[in-house]
Amino acid sequence: MAVHSKNEALMCKVFLSSLGPVAIRWFDGLRAGSISSFKELTQTFGSRFITCNRAPHPLASLLSMSIRDGATLKAYSNRYWEMFNEIKGDFKDMAINTFKLGLLAEHGLRKSLTGKPVTSICQLMDRIDKYKRVEEEQLQDKGKGKIIP
Known part of the structure; x- marks a missing residue:
């Protein structure tokens, strides 16, 4: 044009x-x-x-996000990163903490991030991917009739 x-x-x-x-x-x-x-x-x-016009979401939007009861890590992660990408500004340093806070206290990933903290979004994404793979394997095994503790 x-x-x-x-x-x-x-x-x-x-x-x-x-x-x-x-x-x-x-x-x-x-x-x-x-x-x-x-x-x-x-x-x-x-x-x-x-x-x-889509107004950017405030940073507080991330603080209000949490994994829904019965939801998968994949679903929570997708919602979180979609919201994160709609926030105007550079809050990469906040991403690790707000993502972790949205997980249930007993979630394995939250325990992992607490015990062995990550220092970058790349590390966070790698850790999330690891736990999503484990979760997907467990769901597949459950679908095959195997009992998962």
């Missing part, structure tokens, strides 16, 4: 092609002649669809 930034008619057509069904209905509902420039179009669009 930057190449055609001087051609406002073309910019409006390209803009239209990037819209989804709801936005296209909005666009089709505009009165003829109500928009006089591409800048006005983008401002009008922005004010109409401002609620579609």
Whole structure:
């Protein structure tokens, strides 16, 4: 679009092609002649669809996360990292502690992180992967009828 930034008619057509069904209905509902420039179009669009912008989550969001009763480490880890990636700022140093605090006190990974702390996210991810593999093996064995203590 930057190449055609001087051609406002073309910019409006390209803009239209990037819209989804709801936005296209909005666009089709505009009165003829109500928009006089591409800048006005983008401002009008922005004010109409401002609620579609995702606000970054505060750091406190990580503190409120915990593994759900009966949930797998994989599910908790996926939710945690999805939330972590939506937080604006560099809080890698907090990731280790907030992830650990979200685990149940009796969880093997929490005990491991307490007894032998990690110092980087890479180390944390490696430790999580190790425990996820163990958990997956246990779930597979349980599905085969083996009794897991």
